[in-house]
Amino acid sequence: MKGEVGRIFGETSAFEFEFVVFNPRDVRRGDYVKVWNDVEGWIVAYVTDVIAKSDVSGEDVLKGRNVEAEVYIAKASVIGKRENGVLKAPRTPFVPGEKVFLAEESLVAEVLGMSDDGVYLGLLGDTSIKVKLDVNSLVQKHVCILAKTGGGKSYTAGVIIEELIEKGVPLLIIDPHGEYASLKQPNDVKEEMERMEEFGIRPKGYSNIRVYVPPGSPFVDRADSVIYLDGRNLDAEEIIELGNITSPSAQALLYQVIRELDDYTLEDIMDRVEEIKNSSKSVLLGALTKIQKSGLFSDNPTPIDILLQKGRAVILDMRGVDPAYQDLIVARICGKLFEMRKREEIPPGMIVIEEAHNFIPERGFGKAVSTQILRTIASEGRKFGLGLMVISQRPARVDKNVISQCNTQIILRLTNPNDINAVRKGVEGLTAEMVEDIKRLPPGNAVIVSPELERPVIVRIRVRKSRHGHAVEIFGEKRGGRKKSKSGGKVERKEKKDGGFLKKIFGG
Numbered sequence: 039m040k041g042e043v044g045r046i047f048g049e050t051s052a053f054e055f056e057f058v059v060f061n062p063r064d065v066r067r068g069d070y071v072k073v074w075n076d077v078e079g080w081i082v083a084y085v086t087d088v089i090a091k092s093d094v095s096g097e098d099v100l101k102g103r104n105v106e107a108e109v110y111i112a113k114a115s116v117i118g119k120r121e122n123g124v125l126k127a128p129r130t131p132f133v134p135g136e137k138v139f140l141a142e143e144s145l146v147a148e149v150l151g152m153s154d155d156g157v158y159l160g161l162l163g164d165t166s167i168k169v170k171l172d173v174n175s176l177v178q179k180h181v182c183i184l185a186k187t188g189g190g191k192s193y194t195a196g197v198i199i200e201e202l203i204e205k206g207v208p209l210l211i212i213d214p215h216g217e218y219a220s221l222k223q224p225n226d227v228k229e230e231m232e233r234m235e236e237f238g239i240r241p242k243g244y245s246n247i248r249v250y251v252p253p254g255s256p257f258v259d260r261a262d263s264v265i266y267l268d269g270r271n272l273d274a275e276e277i278i279e280l281g282n283i284t285s286p287s288a289q290a291l292l293y294q295v296i297r298e299l300d301d302y303t304l305e306d307i308m309d310r311v312e313e314i315k316n317s318s319k320s321v322l323l324g325a326l327t328k329i330q331k332s333g334l335f336s337d338n339p340t341p342i343d344i345l346l347q348k349g350r351a352v353i354l355d356m357r358g359v360d361p362a363y364q365d366l367i368v369a370r371i372c373g374k375l376f377e378m379r380k381r382e383e384i385p386p387g388m389i390v391i392e393e394a395h396n397f398i399p400e401r402g403f404g405k406a407v408s409t410q411i412l413r414t415i416a417s418e419g420r421k422f423g424l425g426l427m428v429i430s431q432r433p434a435r436v437d438k439n440v441i442s443q444c445n446t447q448i449i450l451r452l453t454n455p456n457d458i459n460a461v462r463k464g465v466e467g468l469t470a471e472m473v474e475d476i477k478r479l480p481p482g483n484a485v486i487v488s489p490e491l492e493r494p495v496i497v498r499i500r501v502r503k504s505r506h507g508h509a510v511e512i513f514g515e516k517r518g519g520r521k522k523s524k525s526g527g528k529v530e531r532k533e534k535k536d537g538g539f540l541k542k543i544f545g546g
């Protein structure tokens with residue numbers, strides 16, 4: 039047992055207490071302490087704040103009187119103790135005068151419900167406790183990663199992707215900025231390699247990765263393959279968005295033609311439009327020809343099942359691709375994958391969506407054809423073993439229902455008040471202190487909220503085993519600057535793991 043670091047004083051309750059800190063170097067915000075409770079035994083608490091007090095008044099300071107003996111007071115929020123695998127909160131207050139000790143790491147890990155197995159994210163606070171989350175819960179019940187630009191979102195997503203690849207989870211990564219192909223190479227950044235021992239990892243590149251690009255991508259030569267979609271039965275909204283058809287009469291003509299057709303291709307629409315006498319005919323034909331010439335739609339489309347395969351991660355690199363096309367590609371692929379997963383034609387897996395605010399925008403922040411299917415996967419995917427990893431730098435602009443469907447929430451530094459507000463409202467169990475922490479998190483540190491953990495925790499995300507790919511500017515398109523598409527900390531029983539349909543799909 040480490041030595042006594044303070045003593046409880048003043049008014050206490052079963053949920054919180056204050057203690058005088060003997061040496062301010064021993065106790066800091068974010069530390070875990072333990073206290074003896076006469077009825078319950080050792081109880082673990084979290085230090086939410088440390089303040090310094092003195093009897094020196096403003097007048098004293100002006101007269102030049104110095105602080106002789108300041109007192110340090112720590113505020114602690116009670117977590118509890120684990121009994122028969124269940125976290126129990128004390129029901130009697132702590133006795134003023136009781137000694138406070140720093141809690142041993144093994145006790146903290148036990149009380150917080152840390153698992154020895156799972157997706158290894160990093161180390162808890164200032165400790166060397168490994169934070170690992172259950173792979174099935176993480177994948178099937180969705181995860182979101184939220185942070186301001188440069189806060190470490192794609193780095194953290196890369197860490198989780200490495201872990202999921204190692205566990206054989208099929209992954210499809212929607213990569214609007216070409217940041218993920220570098221997973222193929224081992225990390226060779228000197229400063230990061232120097233920190234690998236601290237995290238107990240080694241550099242590693244992943245070979246079971248395939249990079250696909252849409253036709254016309256400026257990066258075709260660096261891709262493993264080109265993706266082609268089945269262009270049958272595109273609906274009018276999709277064609278309007280792809281062709282940027284703004285003329286109401288051309289839109290009306292399109293709706294009219296599609297109503298008349300049954301099972302149709304783009305060419306069938308064009309043939310029918312040719313036959314009709316209408317002043318908007320040439321505008322519509324021009325737009326349809328442009329879509330046809332994009333080459334995205336083919337009679338010999340890429341089989342969708344190869345995008346979600348056991349032991350493989352597929353990256354859809356959409357750098358330099360028109361946002362309307364990105365949106366449609368995501369909508370079509372995710373729609374097909376969801377249908378196939380429902381029929382169990384593909385294995386359970388996860389779809390990673392970078393720049394999620396562009397594909398699942400909150401109402402009032404634009405429209406995207408991919409929104410509907412992604413909402414459906416967020417609400418129903420868990421029943422069928424299809425998970426989402428939602429990544430965004432603008433939480434306030436992502437559909438709030440989708441964020442609240444994510445059972446694991448990883449929040450790195452945020453500073454925009456609207457984004458902080460969105461997180462405060464959408465993330466259950468965040469305390470006011472945690473919200474303050476989020477505004478000040480250093481890069482690579484995250485607040486993690488998960489049903490696997492008894493309370494939100496701050497984690498130092500581990501360094502990457504593979505190389506982190508930085509976003510690249512394409513044709514003056516700024517990072518994240520995609521044009522708008524038109525178109526209580528309360529102690530509770532640990533949540534019972536889902537039985538029934540949510541059986542363990544991935545080992546480990």
Ligand SMILES: Nc1ncnc2c1ncn2[C@@H]1O[C@H](COP(=O)(O)OP(=O)(O)OP(=O)(O)O)[C@@H](O)[C@H]1O
Pocket residue numbers: 185186187188189190191192193194230431481482483498499500501502506508509517518
């Ligand atoms: N856990 C970490 N360990 C070490 N370095 C990290 C960590 N997380 C982030 N970084 C550093 O911070 C930088 C920014 O991280 P990242 O590229 O993930 O930010 P981002 O939030 O995705 O930004 P953007 O919105 O611009 O894409 C990285 O290049 C990396 O150097």
